[in-house]
Amino acid sequence: AQKITQTQPGMFVQEKEAVTLDCTYDTSDPSYGLFWYKQPSSGEMIFLIYQGSYDQQNATEGRYSLNFQKARKSANLVISASQLGDSAMYFCAMREGEGGNNRLAFGKGNQVVVIP
Amino acid sequence: DAGVIQSPRHEVTEMGQEVTLRCKPISGHDYLFWYRQTMMRGLELLIYFNNNVPIDDSGMPEDRFSAKMPNASFSTLKIQPSEPRDSAVYFCASSDNNEQFFGPGTRLTVL
Numbered sequence: 001a002q003k004i005t006q007t008q009p010g011m012f013v014q015e016k017e018a019v020t021l022d023c024t025y026d027t028s029d030p031s032y033g034l035f036w037y038k039q040p041s042s043g044e045m046i047f048l049i050y051q052g053s054y055d056q057q058n059a060t061e062g063r064y065s066l067n068f069q070k071a072r073k074s075a076n077l078v079i080s081a082s083q084l085g086d087s088a089m090y091f092c093a094m095r096e097g098e099g100g101n102n103r104l105a106f107g108k109g110n111q112v113v114v115i116p
Numbered sequence: 117d118a119g120v121i122q123s124p125r126h127e128v129t130e131m132g133q134e135v136t137l138r139c140k141p142i143s144g145h146d147y148l149f150w151y152r153q154t155m156m157r158g159l160e161l162l163i164y165f166n167n168n169v170p171i172d173d174s175g176m177p178e179d180r181f182s183a184k185m186p187n188a189s190f191s192t193l194k195i196q197p198s199e200p201r202d203s204a205v206y207f208c209a210s211s212d213n214n215e216q217f218f219g220p221g222t223r224l225t226v227l
Contacts, residue, residue, distance in 0.1 A: 033214060045207060045218035052214075091159065095214075103172060104149075104216060106159040 003027065004092050004107035012113050013082050020067070021077040021110045023092035033095040034075040035104065036066065040088040048090075051075060082114045120219035122208050128225045134196040137222045140189055141210030149216060150183055150193050151207040159207075165191065198226045 005024045013019040025034065036048040051059040051066045059066040067076040079086055089109040121140040129135055141148045149164040163173040168185045185191040195202055203226050209216040
């Protein structure tokens with residue numbers, strides 16, 4: 001069964017506007033971690049933000065914030081004040097279990113194109 | 117720190133040849149991961165190591181694939197013999213806690 005679901009089609013967003021990327025997950029483990037990665041056209045995978053299942057606050061890192069709704073099993077990424085350099089594929093991932101290093105399950109990704 | 121280093125960045129080979137991909141993790145990281153990315157299957161974990169010991173190799177597609185980590189600063193992923201369907205981008209990542217840091221990837225093309 002698919003553990004991470006990212007179903008949005010490719011998105012165009014106007015520069016300086018905010019964009020929300022949807023991610024839903026499936027797990028029965030009470031302890032898990034959620035991650036977002038960015039993959040620009042150059043191909044590298046860049047870590048953006050992390051949310052632990054027991055974290056009370058939504059994670060934020062600069063212009064990135066994670067809208068964590070545990071009951072709905074969603075972990076949407078919000079990018080504020082979009083920049084042209086934000087054009088990329090964005091991947092949501094989940095780690096199940098304690099500790100930092102069990103396997104990550106990745107979603108299929110969301111394509112974002114920022115237009116001037 | 118230089119980050120995770122992978123070599124080569126690009127590899128083109130012919131079907132049946134042996135291919136060896138190399139990875140140097142970030143110094144001090146205890147965990148090393150090998151991933152494969154294709155359009156059809158997305159990003160898949162192949163194998164991961166903890167303190168140089170393979171922990172989970174359930175993602176390795178078949179016996180043609182093997183991975184080693186002889187020391188804390190070096191790992192290899194070998195495909196022998198290679199097939200056209202192995203064409204993909206292979207990523208190495210390392211971690212010491214939560215987030216995994218990825219290398220730039222090796223783009224493999226098997227003709």
